[in-house]
Amino acid sequence: MANHSYMKDRLGFDPDELLLNEVDDLFYNGPDDDDYESPSHKKFKAYKPSPSSSTSSMLTYESALKDVKDERDAIQKKTFTKWVNNHLKKTGGLVTDLFVDLRDGHNLLTLLELLSNEKLPRERGKMRxxxxxxxxxALNFLKHKNVKLVNIRPVDILDGNPKLSLGLIWTIILHFQLLNIQRIILKTYILVTPRETPTPSSSSQLVFNRPFSTVFSIVDRISAETVRF
Structure with a gap:
């Protein structure tokens, strides 16, 4: 049978010492016992984990990420509000808070009427x-125009959901400005390449075959005509 020295050398601890420590724990009465502290309790205090640097770094990263997201959302809200007002001003309308001023549906319907040149029915009451x-x-009109609305319900806009309100306006921008943007790009391309006649098979790749300077000038023109920052 192996002796204690052999076991301690092979295992790194003395089995009898461990057993005695466990017995000592039975007589430890907790933090109120000022006269006694068991070896295993000393060992527990000695190896009590402290907050790791990785956890601290993760918290810092998450905080920074939240700040960036909040700043991005604020910029989007400001930009989209200006875009909406750029159209509503034609009828004397004004949006001051995008999340609040879309809730009754009137500004939303007016915006769609201006963009589509169509008249839409509306309720004149002030109840929910x-x-x-x-x-x-408004949402049914967009669906009729084959606009894909992902998880946007009427109640979300009514309740002023920030994420979905921004998503709705962005969807409207993409749909109603896309054809206009395509026309501007095609017209600009034709102006800078008067000798080239685009074919149906290559027309979708026109912009990508031109120098980047031309594309950037087109983007600048689009920005000036669609979203006024």
């Missing part, structure tokens, strides 16, 4: 049900 109907009319 009337606002919900107006928003639903």
């Amino acid at each position: 049900w009337h606002a919900l109907q107006n928003i639903e009319t």
